[in-house]
Amino acid sequence: xxxxxxxxxxxxxxxxxxxxxxxxxxxxxxxxxxxxxxxxxxxxxxxxxxxxxxxxxxxxxxxxxxxxxxxxxxxxxxxxxxxxxxxxxxxxxxxxxxxxxxxxxxxxxxxxxxxxxxxxxxxxxxxxxxxxxxxxxxxxxxxxxxxxxxxxxxxxxxxxxxxxxxxxxxxxxxxxxxxxxxxxxxxxxxxxxxxxxxxxxxxxxxxxxxxxxxxxxxxxxxxxxxxxxxxxxxxxxxxxxxxxxxxxxxxxxxxxxxxxxxxxxxxxxxxxxxxxxxxxxxxxxxxxxxxxxxxxxxxxxxxxxxxxxxxxxxxxxxxxxxxxxxxxxxxxxxxxxxxxxxxxxxxxxxxxxxxxxxxxxxxxxxxxxxxxxxxxxxxxxxxxxxxxxxxxxxx
Numbered sequence: 277x278x279x280x281x282x283x284x285x286x287x288x289x290x291x292x293x294x295x296x297x298x299x300x301x302x303x304x305x306x307x308x309x310x311x312x313x314x315x316x317x318x319x320x321x322x323x324x325x326x327x328x329x330x331x332x333x334x335x336x337x338x339x340x341x342x343x344x345x346x347x348x349x350x351x352x353x354x355x356x357x358x359x360x361x362x363x364x365x366x367x368x369x370x371x372x373x374x375x376x377x378x379x380x381x382x383x384x385x386x387x388x389x390x391x392x393x394x395x396x397x398x399x400x401x402x403x404x405x406x407x408x409x410x411x412x413x414x415x416x417x418x419x420x421x422x423x424x425x426x427x428x429x430x431x432x433x434x435x436x437x438x439x440x441x442x443x444x445x446x447x448x449x450x451x452x453x454x455x456x457x458x459x460x461x462x463x464x465x466x467x468x469x470x471x472x473x474x475x476x477x478x479x480x481x482x483x484x485x486x487x488x489x490x491x492x493x494x495x496x497x498x499x500x501x502x503x504x505x506x507x508x509x510x511x512x513x514x515x516x517x518x519x520x521x522x523x524x525x526x527x528x529x530x531x532x533x534x535x536x537x538x539x540x541x542x543x544x545x546x547x548x549x550x551x552x553x554x555x556x557x558x559x560x561x562x563x564x565x566x567x568x569x570x571x572x573x574x575x576x577x578x579x580x581x582x583x584x585x586x587x588x589x590x591x592x593x594x595x596x597x598x599x600x601x602x603x604x605x606x607x608x609x610x611x612x613x614x615x616x617x618x619x620x621x622x623x624x625x626x627x628x629x630x631x632x633x634x635x636x637x638x639x640x641x642x643x644x645x646x647x648x649x650x651x652x653x654x655x656x657x658x659x660x661x662x663x664x665x666x667x668x669x670x671x
Contacts, residue, residue: 277361279664280313281354282342285657289341292653293494293527294661298325298332312361315340321358324492328499328523334360335494337528342659351660358661376528378489378496388486391498393526393533398423398636400526400533402451404484404500410446413480416502416522417452417559423531423590423636430590430636431562437587447615450560450592451535451634454480456520458539459553459626460510469555469626475507479520487521497525504542507552516541518552532593532650535632555626559607562592563618571644572603579651581635582620583643593635593647595655599625631655 284290313323313336323336342356375396382390384405393400399422406415421430429436431448458475479502487499502520509516518541525534539552564584569591572580577599583591594600601623606616624630633654640646 277359277665280358280360280661281664282338282356282358283345283351283353283660283662284342284355285345285351285660286652287344289343290653290659291338291341292659293335293337294659295333295335295495296661296663298334299663310363312363314359314361316356316358322493324490324494326490326492326495326497328488328490328497329521335492337494338659354662354664357664376491376493376496376526378491378498378526380486380489387483391486391489393496393498393524395496395526395528395530397425397529398526398531398533399427400451402524404486406481406483414449414452415480415482416484416500417449418634419449421450421636423638428588428590428638430592430638433584433588433590433638434563434565445561445563445618447561447612447618448563450562451533452480452559453520453522453537453556454478454559454621455557456539457555457557457623457626458507458518459555461512461541461550461552462510463553463626465553465627473508473510474555477505477507482520484522493528495525495527497523499523507539507541509550509552514547516547516550516552517544518542531637532633532635532654534654535634536629537632538629551628553626553628554630555601555623556630557621557623558594560592560620561615561618562590562620564590566617568605569643570605571647572600576648577601577625578656579647580622581643581647583637583640589637589639591637591640591643593633593637593643593650594622595633595635595647595651596624597631597655598627601625 313321321336345353345355377394380388381392389405391402401420402418403414406412408414423430432445455478483503484500487501489498500522504517507516507518523536539554541550567585569583579595581593603622605620607619607621610616610619635650
């Protein structure tokens with residue numbers, strides 16, 4: 277038996293998902309069927325064990341509100357706890373009608389080409405390859421976002437209302453990292469990014485591959501890896517072969533996707549792998565109309581929202597832990613001026629690992645309210661857990 281302290285740094289009570297690394301020193305390599313997570317009321321919680329990017333984790337969903345902490349607790353004070361039991365006999369857990377799934381939808385003779393994430397409300401289809409019948413610039417882009425019980429295509433909701441899946445805008449896409457600026461390995465956090473040597477890497481034509489996937493009652497997701505590219509490591513005067521690693525997660529009944537990115541160099545016999553600082557540029561093509569609304573506040577660089585004021589009021593919100601340096605509509609340099617009104621681009625500030633959230637909306641109360649809450653609850657002050665005692669006893 278072991279104990280996990282749960283920390284809710286917010287003042288408000290909250291439910292939600294918590295993920296902790298499985299201790300490597302525990303001496304026990306469990307499966308989800310042999311682990312029970314139990315809350316303080318004695319309820320068995322939905323849980324799962326994943327191995328993503330060679331890291332083993334335990335995730336569980338808290339279904340009773342966790343009390344909030346005092347102001348400025350900064351994750352120091354546990355506000356609840358759960359018990360983790362390792363059982364020899366497989367005991368059925370409560371069924372969870374989450375609809376969660378991560379799957380490969382299509383493949384060609386050199387690998388997977390399309391992947392999908394879904395729950396009971398949201399369906400996301402992402403292209404791993406740049407080449408589609410519409411063009412050769414879709415690498416790593418979500419080419420379809422369907423939301424709600426009708427599975428409306430919110431990237432082109434106006435056309436979907438007329439003809440459902442026929443005649444949709446072939447340029448539609450979202451969540452695409454179309455380029456990155458990569459800095460030197462000796463970059464010091466918060467030092468001026470614009471004054472250091474950087475390598476600009478275009479990604480529109482980059483192919484991605486699935487490293488691992490996970491799907492259970494708590495979350496579903498993919499770890500993706502780009503093709504290789506070379507970067508000059510600034511002051512060290514060396515060239516490194518690098519890849520972008522990207523992890524996408526979805527939870528039950530939610531309207532968002534969590535997105536984590538970092539750049540890892542590959543060993544070449546003379547260097548060991550290093551995690552380089554980078555600044556990603558995102559691109560989205562979504563039809564919101566001439567009177568589209570944009571919410572980006574000068575003193576809050578961590579999130580923004582865009583939305584259509586009429587019809588079903590489809591919208592998109594973005595949040596990050598690394599700030600947005602700039603935001604533009606239309607996207608600078610978009611090659612078709614007549615279509616540029618539907619394009620949005622922004623750059624996230626430099627870091628060695630970036631956490632982002634992509635929120636999709638239909639007829640919300642306010643586009644900015646939903647995005648701000650999602651940023652607070654899942655990026656700024658998410659629920660967290662830490663092992664109080666390690667699991668080292670079979671029961």
